[in-house]
Amino acid sequence: MSDDEPAEAALIGGKTVRLDRHLIRALAHPMRNRMLGLLRMYGPQTATTLAGRLGVNTGATSYHLRQLAEAGLVEEDDTRGNARDRWWKSAHQGTAFDAAELLDQEPELTLGFLHGIGQTYAENMFGFIDAMQTLPPEWRDASMLSDYMFHLRPEELKAMLAEVMAVFEKYKTPDLTAPLPEGAEQVSVQIQAYPRETR
Numbered sequence: 001m002s003d004d005e006p007a008e009a010a011l012i013g014g015k016t017v018r019l020d021r022h023l024i025r026a027l028a029h030p031m032r033n034r035m036l037g038l039l040r041m042y043g044p045q046t047a048t049t050l051a052g053r054l055g056v057n058t059g060a061t062s063y064h065l066r067q068l069a070e071a072g073l074v075e076e077d078d079t080r081g082n083a084r085d086r087w088w089k090s091a092h093q094g095t096a097f098d099a100a101e102l103l104d105q106e107p108e109l110t111l112g113f114l115h116g117i118g119q120t121y122a123e124n125m126f127g128f129i130d131a132m133q134t135l136p137p138e139w140r141d142a143s144m145l146s147d148y149m150f151h152l153r154p155e156e157l158k159a160m161l162a163e164v165m166a167v168f169e170k171y172k173t174p175d176l177t178a179p180l181p182e183g184a185e186q187v188s189v190q191i192q193a194y195p196r197e198t199r
Contacts, residue, residue, distance in 0.1 A: 017073065019097035019113075021105040026071035027095075028109040030116030031056070032064045036073055037120065039090040041186065043177035044077040046087055093175070121190050128188075139185070149196075161193055 019027065027033045035050055045053075047061040054061065065088050068074040077087040102110040125145070132140060152160070168189070176186065 015092060016094040016096050017092040019095060019102065021102065021109075023071055023073070024097075024102055024106050024109050024113055026067055026073060028112040028116075029064065029067075030112070030119060031060070032068055033113065033116045034120060035061065035064055036068060036090060036095075039074060039088060040093060041176050044080065044087045044089040046085060050088075121192070124188055124190065157193060161191075164191065 017023070027036070031054065034054060038050060038053055039045060047058050047065055050061040050065075051058045065074060069076070069088070073091055074088050075091050077089040080087045099110065099114065102113075128143070129145070132143075135143070150157075150160075180186065
């Protein structure tokens with residue numbers, strides 16, 4: 001495939017899509033990234049439902065859904081809805097990407113994509129903080145907002161994150177849209193690891 005050909009979504013393990021220079025164009029817009037996340041978390045939805053969740057008009061969500069569909073990231077759910085009431089679902093359960101590679105290939109689009117991710121993470125955290133006061137005590141006790149500082153070499157950071165990811169794999173939920181087990185809630189664990197300016 002040449003660099004100018006549209007890419008089919010490259011699958012990893014059948015459930016995760018790997019972003020390339022073509023797919024990053026579809027997700028560089030922060031609303032598309034948020035819509036894709038909502039479809040993965042809550043299952044199939046209409047453009048109207050997504051518009052209500054995002055506080056935008058249905059025309060905007062319809063447009064962005066079409067762009068995501070052209071990229072192969074979402075697809076129509078033909079088990080529900082009708083000609084006037086189209087339902088959409090995510091075509092994959094996760095996204096993987098090599099930020100360094102994408103920054104070399106499509107720096108502006110990749111920065112837009114990464115900024116959108118950072119904004120979503122911040123909104124998630126502030127949403128949790130705003131809800132803390134009304135959370136049941138057991139959930140307040142189980143939750144955490146913290147950061148840790150280390151002196152590490154790149155290979156040590158990679159090794160540490162590999163160990164952390166192995167723990168995540170142990171507790172991974174195969175399908176986030178499945179009914180919650182009794183006593184369970186959907187839990188967000190955000191992780192960022194990067195070198196900081198020390199001078």
